[in-house]
Amino acid sequence: MVRYISLAIIAAFVLLGAFAPEQLAETANRLFQYSISNFGWFYLISTFFFLLFSLFLAFGKYGKIKLGRDEDEPEYSTLTWFAMLFSAGMGIGLVFWGVAEPLSHYLTPPEGIAGGSPEAARVSMRYSFFHWGLHPWAIYSTVALALAYIQFRMGRAGLISSVFYPLLGDRVNGAAGTVIDTLAVIATVFGVATSLGLGALQIAGGLSHLFGLANVSSVQVSIIAVVTVLYLISATTGLDKGIKILSNTNLVLAVVLMIFVLIAGPTSFILDTFTLTLGGYLQNLVYMSLRLTPFTQGTWVGAWTLFYWAWWIAWAPFVGTFIARVSKGRTIKEFVLGVLLIPSLFSFIWFSVFGGTGLNLEMFQHIPLAKAAANDVTSALFLTLEQLPFGIWIAALATLLIITFFITSADSATFVLGMLSSNGNPNPSNKVKIVWGIFQSLIAVVLLISGGLTGLQTASIVAAVPFAVIIVGMCASILVALRQDEKRMKAQQKRRMEKLDELLDRMRTE
Template identity: 75%
Template sequence: MVLSISIGIILIFVLCGAFAPVQFAATATSLFDSSIRNFGWFFLISTFGCLVFAFYLAFSKYGRIKLGKDEDEPEYSTISWFAMLFSAGMGIGLVFWGVAEPLSHYLSPPEGATGGSTEAARLAMRYSFFHWGVHPWAIYTIISLTLAYFQFRHDKKGLISAVFSPLIGKLSEGGIGAVIDILAIIATAFGVATSLGLGALQINGGLNHMFGISIQPVVQVVIIGIVTVLFLISATTGLDKGIRILSNANLLIAVLLMAFVFLVGPTSFILDLFTSTLGGYLQNLVYMSLRMTPFTQGTWVGVWTLFYWAWWIAWGPFVGTFIARVSKGRTIKEFVLGVLLVPSLFSFMWFSVFGGTGLHLELFDQFPIAAAAKQDVTSALFLTLQQLPIGHIIALIATILIITFFITSADSATFVLGMLSTKGDPNPSNKVKIVWGGLQSSMAIVLLISGGLSGLQTASIIAALPFAIIIIGMCVSLMIALRQDEKSLRSRDDRRMKKLDELLSIQSET
């Protein structure tokens, strides 16, 4: 039922986007604007709440509890684990926005700063850290932690509905549970199909910049076709081969690319920028987390921060399910600190290197990258790399990195959709994964040709509002289960200590 209804709803939306793209986009935009305008405060509070709750779990008495049985050990090495969760979470986004977002904020900064000023540059970097730092990873942490805990410690199915059993009991296996799972599948399918389309546009832009290949739908359809074949090959080889190997390769290429730009770019400036921006970010973390503009009625927070928060929440089912699947055997403390801090630190370094290099070219070398990026956001990265030694080769490597991140995200999503639509099967069949992979690519192609891609992107984010409520329910359900679990662990420890005391007493008497 879940699989059939999900596919039916997805096809209805796709047909609307294909045959009435203008009306579809207008309706989706209106609904999104309404949710942001009326519930922006809720997005901010719930996201900040996820961050506070995650840190609480890590350093509380629950931190020692394993995501699995007490004797379970991690299935993947720490490096492979970081690589997989990072590639699924936001790898391709960092490559695309690493230069473009700081430059966009530099021209149109928040907090009433003057565009193009020194203060604008400072705020541009701080808010780039903010949008790609601990907040999105807190959302992923809560969802994936809850799923992994119930799946591996309490032998529940790998479904979002299954984690609600302590809260709603058998209802989680009935109609309410089906609604939760259908919403997760729809949000995942929409988000991935949109990313396939946007990724094709990005790759087409890179090929146009380097080789002069024209930007047109035919080229983008060919790109999607090639990438589909590649990610299906990866997806059907399983986690231990395809996704793990590609994720490790992604991380290696990304680190080497970042190290090259750091060394041949304005190294001292980048180090100074990283240090000062990290300080400003930590100092203003709570203020930025809860910043609204009720008196000035400004639109910047809605256009950027609230849009991002809604986007991360909408992507939460996909990323959370995947991270949970590869995290068996780790303690809650290890999991939270690993998922929350390591990718965030990498994001800070990435934006400092690439965004810092772009701002340095704009501010000190008088190279108009910001204006060029405003005209075509896909050009920002390539224009920046072009100014460096062997820039053309580096731009080619960056394009390859976009493609490999693209493949990893797509095959991870295919894997997750297979799990969610087969009652939480941790190893869905290749047939199911191929069906979902083909459906995602078909959605992206239809919407690219019809021009309805932006409408679908907005529609996918609308799912964030009900899913934010689901995340709160997941937190409550997790706490109920953790309290029971910790109580049983404490009782077990007390019995062990009592037995040890008895043995010591007998030994002493002897």
């Protein structure tokens, strides 16, 4: 039922986008403005709450509970686990925005700061850390932990609706569960389609830089078509082959690219930028988490922070389901700290290396990267790499990295959508994965044609509103489950102690 309802809604959207793209763009824009105006506060408060909730679970009394039976051990090594969750979590986005976001904030910073100033550069890096740091991974951590717990500890199906069993009981098997899982599927499709659209834009930008190909809609659609075939081939090979191999490849390519830029670029400047920005990020974490502009009516928060929070929330059912699937056997504390800290630290280093190099070239070598990025956001990365030794080869490596991230994200998404629409089957059929793979690519094409980058951002924010409410409900439900688990473990411990006392009494009597 979830599969058919979701496919019907998404098919209607695809048809509307194909035959009436202008009307679709206009309607989506109205919904976007409504969401930003009326739910911006909810995005900020709920996302900050997810961070606090994750830390509470990690350092509270439930931290030692395993996501699985007490005797279960992790399925994957820590390095492979990290590579898989990172590649699924935000690979394409890091490459797309690594240079472009700090340069964009440098030209048009928030908080009333003058663009192009040293203070604008400091704030641009701080907000890049903020948008790609603890908050998005707290969203993923919350959803993934709830799913892993309900699936491996309580033995229920790997569905978003299953998490609500402690609150709703058997009603999750009826209409309520269908609505929850359908919203999860729709949010996932739009969130992933946004990322695939960004990936197509960036690949087209790389081909334009390398071969002079025009970065136009027809090229972007062709890229999506070719890569769709590649990730469908990968999707049909299974989790332990396609996704695992691609994830490890992604991590190796990303680290090689990052180390090269760190060494070939302004190394001391990058390390100084990392240190300064990390301090500013930690110092201003609460302020940035709850920052809105009701008195100045500025649009910066809506265009950046709220877009990102909505994007992460839309990705949460996909990334959460995938991370849960590969995290069996880890304790809650190990899981939360691993998901929160390791990817966040990698993102901080990534932005320091690429964003710091871009800002150094802009500010001290007077290469107009920021204006170039404002005209074409996909050009920022390649124009930056062009200034380094072996620039053309490094740009080719970056393009290859984007392609492998694209394939991994789409591959993981088809796997998760197959699970969500097959009653939580941990190994959905190839037929179901292929159907979802084609539909998520069609959504990306429709969004690109109807609105380009703006259309992609709009879709994410609109699709995320209902699912943000669902994540709040998941937090309440998992707390109920953990309390029940704690009572059960205390009761078991009490019974064991009583049996031990009986045994000791018998031994004394004898």
